[in-house]
Every structure is written in C-alpha cells, then in structure tokens.
Amino acid sequence: MRRSIPLVAVALGAALTLTACAGSDPEPEESAAAEETEAADGGALTVWVDETRQAAVEAAAADFEAETGADVELVLKNFDDIRADFLAQVPTGEGPDITVGAHDWLGEMTANGVVAPIELGDLAGDFADVAVEAFTYDGQVYGLPYAIENIAIIRNTALADSTPATWDEMIAKGRAAGTTYPFLVQVDEKGDPYTMYPLQTSFGAPVFAQAEDGSYTSDLALGGETGNAFATWLKAQADAGVLSTSMTYDIAVQAFADGESPYILGGPWMLEQFADLDLAIDPIPSAGGQPAQPFTGVAGFYVNAQSENQVLATDFLTNFMATEEAQIAIYEAGNRPPALTAAAETVSEDPITAGFLAVGEGALPMPSIPEMGSVWSFWGVTEAGIISGSIEPVAGWEKMVTDIQAAIDAS
C-alpha cells in the first residue's frame, strides 16, 4: 500500500510531467473550446442573460432561429457581473452581441462607447414613454426596454384591510395587527437607499434635481433641511424599532411569507416567495408629508457597439423581443411589468401587476447620469450608519452630501 501511491504517480505522471515540460498542452484531455459562433447560414448571435430571464429569451430565440435560420447562443451570467464584464470585454472584440441590462448603466455604457444605438423607429410609440426615455441618452435610444419595475407596499390581506396614506398611521395599523413586525423593509448592513427612496422623497429630498423636461441635472438635491429631516426621521424610526440593519432581504421576505407582518416594502421580484398569501398592492404611505415616489427601473437589452452582427442583433430585438408575446414571457418569468404598452395592458388584468403599475405612474426614473455612480455607496452606508446608531443623523447626512459632491467633482 505504501508504495502504491508513488507507483501510480509515476505511471500516470511519467507522460504528464515531461510533456508538460514545454509549457504546452500536456493533458490529452479533450478541450471544451468555446463553440465559436460560426454557425449556419443565418448567422449567429451571442446573448448574455441572467437566470430570471433565461427561459423567456430562450423562447424568443427559438422563434427567431426557426424563422431566420440564425443561431442564438445564450450565455448565463450573474446579473451583477454583466456590467463590469461587458465593459471589460467589448473593447477586446469579445463580449456578446446583445446583453440584458438596467437603464441606469447607460451613462457608463455610453461614456465608454460600448453600446450601439438602436433605432426603434415607429416601434418607440409602442413602449411606455418612461421606458424609452430611460434608455435615451443625448437624443439616441440605446436599449430595447422590456420591463419596468418599481417598489410598492405589498399587503397581506389577511392581516390588514388597507394601507393608510401616512407612515405613522400605517405603523399604528401594523402594530394593531398584533404580528411580530408592524412593517418590513430590508436595510442590511450597507444600507439600501433604493428601497428607502420613496420615504426620502416624501420629505422632498430627491437625489438629483430635475430639469423642466424631467431629465436629471448633476445638482445634488438630497441635502439641506429636507434631507436632514429625513435623516432625523430615520434615526427616530430605528429607535422605535421599525428599522434595523439586521433586517436583510432574506429575512424580510421570509418573515412576510410566514405571516409575521401585514406590510412589506418591496418589488414584484418578491412575489414568487409569497405564492401562498393573499396579497394587495398599495401606494407607499408618506412619511414626510409629500408624495412617496419610488424609483422606476427599466430593464432592457443593449447591443454591443463592436458587434459584427448588428443587423442580426437589431433584427432580433426589434422584431422578436419587442413583441407582445416575448414581453409577456419575460413578465411571466420574473413578474416585472412589461415595457411594451400592449403587453402591459394584457397583464394588467392581474390586480397585483396593475397595483405595481399604478404605483409606478408616480415613480421617478432612476437617474442614469454618470454622476449617479458616485452616490450609491455613500448614501447606503450613511443610512445604515444612522439606523444602527453609529452615525449622528444630521451631521452624518451633511457629511455624506459633502463627500458625494467631492466624489463627483473628482471624477
């Protein structure tokens, strides 16, 4: 036994070591080289998708393949990785022809010249205005939108019959329900300014000022009296035990699913976990007196600026992904309301989706200007710090505004 190992090693390895000598291919193992997309006559497309959209895009791709003879290869990626990988790979001539993405990446994508404009033509009118606007930069449209998403109050109808219009009333009603939590919202250790945003806007402190046509300027607007009031309010809610940094997404969703709270502030992506509950979607109550406006996020497809298959890619997007059928398929895969108006109308028959769409009408598009990149991390950690008590509300908020301004000036 003792010698069997060296024996095996020598036997197996004799070939291996010396072959490896030249620094070339030592293992006879067959390689799984990328199936280079040199496919059939119809051409070939590579599309990056994430898990929640995979099935839906697959269906559209199958139609496309059948009709045009083209070959579509779907590459499954983490949604979080797509942005950086796309930016890194496109300049090398690699990267997909098409990728899914969010509209708020647009500033960075165009600044780096990695996305090609898509001419929607008359199709533009078929989409919700906010969706096309979100993908418009400097007068050009850079993405084919497929879904619009925003958060709202998800209510467990068994525990509460309505959502009051103000925060304090809602919390009171939540407490009256006698559940473990009056209200659930994820905060996490690094904060979640996206989810908190409607509460912040209800104090009249949007992140950037908007020009008259609705586009964002690079002037920060989250500071000042209104911002400080929001910061103070955060602290008060944390002291009252309503907000806590230990409430992560996982825990909040699980608690709501277990019936431990009548309300949760969240988006359509949570619905899958609440399949057993009877739900209603309500507008977000105001905490600061003004309307609580959440961010609207638009998801869409970008085309690689260096793609050699522009014709095929544009064809696939405008003629196969912009159909009611395809948009509804994506909706069914992820519950996000479609961007195509006709599809949105169809799915509005579902009261839940209609509820999200209704809240979305008052929502603000998430800024896609490049300056937005400098905001997120400061914003999140400051909110989390105030909630956990490690940061003084007003002073901390003011410092955050200064730091964000400095970061914007520096970049």
Place this chain on the structure above:
Amino acid sequence: MSSPHVPQATPTDGAPQSDEAGRDVRVVPPRGGASHARTWSRGFLAKLVLLAVVDALGVYVAMAALAQESYGILWVMVALLVVTNWVYFSRRAVPLKYFLPGLAFLLVYQVFVVGYTGYVAFTNYGDGHNSTKAHAVDALLIQNEQRLEDSATYPLAVVEGGGGLGFAVLDGDEVRVGTADEPLADAPDAVVVDGDITEVPGYEVLSRAQVLERQTEVTALRVPYSDEADAGSVRTQDARNGYLYRSTLVYDEAADTMTDTETGTVYEPNRDGQFEAADGSTLAVGWRVPVGFDNFTTAFGDPRYSTPFFKVLVWTVVFALLSVALTFFVGLFFAVVLNDDRIRFRRVLRSFLILPYAFPAFMSYLLWRGMLNKDYGFVNTVLLGGADLNWLSDPWLAKIAILGVQVWVGFPYMFLICTGALQSIPGDLVEAAKIDGAGRLRLWRSITLPLVLVATAPLLISSFAFNFNNFNIIEMITEGNPRFPDASVPVGSTDILITMVYSVSGLDGGAAKNYGLASALSIVIFVIVATISVISFKRTRSLEEIN
C-alpha cells in the same frame, strides 16, 4: 515491490556526476565506462518520445500563431521550444531540466499577469478611457449620428450593382435606389410585392443570407437622400427599415481632429486621451493613454485615499498576523491533542476536523454572514441564548467576527501542517528531554513549539501573505463595514487594503471605474507584502540555520 532498488547495471543518459551537485566528489568512475548519454536505454527512449510530442505540439502552436499573425505567441513559443530542446539534450543545466515545466507555466500565466497589471498602473484605463483610440472615434461617430427628427420610416432592400452595395427604399409608393456615391434616384421599373422590393433593374436584390454575410458593410453603408448634404443619408440597422440620419461630428483622419458640423468647433486629441476643444470642453468618449506616475501620485497625494490608507494598513497587518497566529495555535493545539497513537478512532476524528476545509471557502463566508446576523442569526439567538451583540456593525465586534470566521475556516489547514510537523519531530529528542526531567510544559516550550515553528515557517509566511490579500472573506462577510464615520471615501473598519482598492477604484460599481488607479494600488500592496515576507523569510532562515 521490493525495496527501492537502484538500477545497477543500466547506465543511461545524464550528465557526469559532478554536475548533479557541485560539491559532490567524483569518487568512482561511472561503471560501464560508456558515454551513457547516447545509450538507447528505456529512459532515454521515453525522453525522446516525450520531447517529440512536446516539439510537435509546440510547432503546431507556432504554426497556428504564424497563420493568425500572433507574433507575440509565436516568439514565446519558439523560445520555449528552443530552450526546452537545449535543456533536455544538453548535459549542462541539469537543475533546469527539473524546473522548466513549472517555470514555463509560471512565466506564461503568472509573470505575464503581474507584468500586465504593472503596465495598466501607468495608464488611465478606466471609465471614459476604456479602449483604443480607434474604438473611441468609432463610438463618438456612432453616438453623434442622429436620426433627423422628421425622418420617415423607409422600408428597404439591400441591393448590389456596379457601384457596390446600395439601398432600394420605398418612399411612399415610389421605389428609389442609390449607393454610397449616388444619391437616391427613382427606379420606376422596380417590382414591389406586398411591400417588399423584389426586383430593381440594374441591381441585384440581396437575399437575407447574403445580407447577413455582409452585415458590417450593410450597417456601414450611408446612401445620401439627395444632393443636398443637409437632407441626410439613409442607413439601416436591421436591413429591413431605413431612416434618415445626419452626423453632427466629423473625423478628419489626416489632421486627427473631430469637428462639430453644427457649431464648427474643432476638437483635438489631448494628452489625457480625449478630444478637447480650444475652450477646454471635451468629447465624452476617450481612450487609454500612458499617464506616467499619475496614478501613484493620486494614491498618495489625494487625501481622500491617503488619509484612510494608514488606518486600513494597520488593520490589514493585524488581521493577517492574527489570522495566521490564531489559526496556527488552534490547529496546533488540536494536532497536539490528537497526536497520540493510543487514541482510538484517530482517523475518524481527524477527518471530522478537516470538514470546514472541505467546504469551499466562499460558501463558509456566506453561511457565517447569515449566522452572525444580530437579531436572527444562529450565533446570537441560539448559541448565545438571545444575546444582542451587533456582530456586523460594531467596529470591534465586526473585527472579532471576521477573525472568528477565519479561525473556523483556516484551522484545518494548520491542523494538517502541524500534524505533519509533529510527526517529524524525532522521538529520541523527546525521550532524551524526558530523561533530562523536562515537564510537559517545558517539553512543549523548548522542543515541540520551536521545531514545529521552524518546520512550518515558510508556510506561515505565505499564509500571512495570502491573508494580507484575502479579499473574499472581507467582501463576503462585512464588505468592509461598518464604515469609518470620518472618512470621505466609502472605507470601513474591517476593510483591508485590497477591499479598499476594490471600492475606491470603482470596481464594485460605487464610483467611476479606474483600473489604472486600482492597478497602481495593487502594486503598492504587492510591494508592502513582498517586503514584509522577504524580510521575515530571511529571518526565519537564519533562525533555521542557528537551529
């Protein structure tokens, strides 16, 4: 197998003895007397065959590189081949015969990475400077070619005639056709079936497959609408519909300038890799250029980075040191405890102890992150019976938590090494000490610990270096939080240098990406950790020699 027999009568290839180890004396002349390097022994044959295979593969790669015009790869491959053959057929360079395999891989896959990162550190690679100048010019031209506001949609067909590719468009009910050089003109005899243009006299209508084969030509084609430049040109993206576009930016290749056709502003390339106008305004998309030491100056000159830097450096060193020390002592302790032949089920017990090691580390980090949650985590609610310890957002507790997880993840490795080292302590040494009356503690302090330490020193140093850059544990458990309340960049009290680099350079999406700065900081980190390691490595070696 019998005891390792030395093949006594098989003189084979190889160098004279004196090559093997310089100080070896050539005591006895080789038996058999023959010049064995040319003897056709089994070993020599094996070598020949293997080298033949290697050479064949190498030549194949070199030929492929030549065909692809990848001259970098070609030369590296040729060099490797020459060196390989020289090394294995020469009688000199015996040590190299043993190094070459690993060395080749090391050079290609590691040294290159280090070198390339070094190169990036001296460029402004990052957002806005993401690619080459040619790409930037392309992107600017694409972005600034705008559809005319009143442009109708023109269903079109791609055609080919004497003047190259062209478009046949349906303008109302009329078919008009043109190429890049000839503006659209009426084609009265064209045939239209169900809205599709099927025939155009003088031109061949391309099929879908033909169009797809020539996609880049088709998307690059611009057919002027009329003789007037202001009327714009027809272009298409999907080869089905065309629209009128006009470009607001023109690139003059000879002068290397961009001109805005509306304002007449001329943009010239500047040293930062952007097109800049006389008034200092720049165009959005830039390209990568070398910037000298700018990134290093920013890293140390910009107070936003340099202020938290030293705080983070201190914690990084403390974290790396404690990680090694704690895992080492826990591992050593368990190793000592189980290092007794009389213990039953020792194999089973040991196997249980390495369980944490069998789990991919990132899984363990995510798991612990959940278990450390203040209100709902297993640690607080079950283990500590409902304690209210803020493991992840108190600066001190977060540090302790990180170290605690590190001990759990890392001790099995130390347990393994220490078990080995303990086994190698000569029994007679221990017996001798016992006879001299050394107690258990004494034995441990004067014999066991020093010997184990010496035996494992290089591994401890490399473990230190690994933890110095242990990005995953920090990023997956705390992401550097809780944040320093007074820092002006998002850096926190559990951030180590490498995670700080990650966030300040925008790689996490929290700021504009700056690969140049990130690379420069990586180099700085590398210099720090390498210096510390080399010094401690030298010192342990002197320690080793004293022993």
Place this chain on the structure above:
Amino acid sequence: MATHTVSAPAARRGRRPADQHTAVTGRRWWSELGWRYVVAGLAIVYAGFPILYVISASFASGGTLTGSNQLFGTITGDNYAALNDTRFWSWVSNTLVIATVTALGTVLMGAAAAYAFSRFRFTGRRVGLTTLLVIQMFPQLLAFVAVFLLLLALGDVVPALGLNSRLALIMVYLGGALGVNTFLMYGFFNTVPKELDEAAKIDGATHAQVYWTIILRLVSPILAVVGLLSFISSFSDFLLAKLILQSEENWTLAVGLYQWVADRLSANWGLFAAGAVISAVPVVLLFIFLQKYIVGGLTAGSVKG
C-alpha cells in the same frame, strides 16, 4: 541495498512502543488520554455545527438559509431531487476532472522543482526560492483584465487554450504549480538523506534515475499532501473559474453554486445547500483515503530526522 537509510521517514510512525497501549487506566488515563477525547469532541462540535446547519438547510423545504435557526425543522429530499433538473452533475464532473488534472500536474512539476532545489547547487537558487514565494503574493484582484487578454490571444491561436475551455483553466492553475507547494516539498526532500542518492550514483545511476526511482518513492507522503492541497484549492476557486468558463455546461461546482446564491433576488439556498453538501463529499473522501500519507507527509526545513 541502502535499506538502512530508507527507513528514515518510515521510522517516524509508531515511535511509541505498542505495549504502552494497554497499561493506562484510571486517573492517569484521564490525564494522558481522556482529556484528549473531550477536547476532540469539543473540536468536532466546533468544526461541525455550521455544517450541520447547512445539512439541515439542504433538507428543509424552501425557506432561506439565514432566516431559519430550527435545525432539521422539516425534512424533505426535494432539494436533492431538484439538483437533477440542473446542470449540477456536469459541474461535478467538470470539477473533478479539472481538480484532479491540476493536482497531478502540480505534484509532478512541484516535485521536480523541489528536487532541483534540494539536490543541486546553482546560482540563483536562494533568489529563486524567494521569488517563487513572493510572486504568488501578487493580489489577484485585477487578474481578470490580464488573464482575459492572455486567453483571448491564446484562444485565437489554439482554441483549446482560449476562453471558456476547461483545459485553459487547468493551464492557468498550473501557472501556480511552483510556489508554496514547492516549499512544502522542498522541506520534505531535504529530510531524505543525501547519502542515499550518492550511494545510488556511485552505483552508476543518473540523476533522472535517482529522482524517478528513489526519491519520488520516498517522498510519496508529501506528494499526497500537495496533491490534496492543490485539489482543494482548485476545487473551491471561483474567481478564475468564473472568469474563464463562460458557458454554463463548462462551469465548476464553485461557479455554479455561487450563481445560485449570488443574485439575492433569486437566491436559491435550498439547492445551494444540497449541492454544497454533495460537493463536500469528494474532498472528505479524498482526505480519508490519503490520510495515512498526509499525516506522515508534512514536514519541512530543518527537521531532518
């Protein structure tokens, strides 16, 4: 011949005479052995409870990993059954192939280098050793830019060495074959008495024969250790693997499992836990199988027996 010197490493095991096993009882048993069991028990609890937690989650129906503290509250095999609907098993086979080949390559190349360091004296030997140690310390954070470019260029020439190839990933791992492992082996090689090779050489053996037929046999324990360490590290690496293996059918376990939990909006902890439990099995088995060698195999530097 030479059997008297061969016994050096072998002599290390069983340094206590076997007859001591029986004699110990009572208080002395406690002070010499009993407490060891207690400590071992505690150690196992410490090492094992988070794993118990994962196992419990793998049998739970739905739910989240972080949201439930009731161990084995529900027991169902659904998560394991669901693995069959994914590419889990092809990830398992990819991982095993990649980790095994990498381990073999690492052992062979590392052992050769360690032999040279241990037995030959040449200029640059010390510097070489130090350089090997140091170069591995380069922060890999930015490797994705460089590795990506490198594989892109190689892939143009030889597709099998380009992106999305398992072979390319193995190659990249083998780039780290010399390094810490060389150190481990170097130390062990030094414990093999030089007289042994010298005796063989006097008998006419070449350096290659000494290496292949004598040394490699004597150092087998350290080969097993390095093999195991290399196996584990490529087994659990996911940064490089994620970068290189782009299409799902080529993924390794670490990449696939990470994908299941990376997107918190669609995190699939049940599948993840079940996959994690199964994927830990090969490593544990390997350890149990190789344990005899591993325990004898780790030693270095000046502990020269």
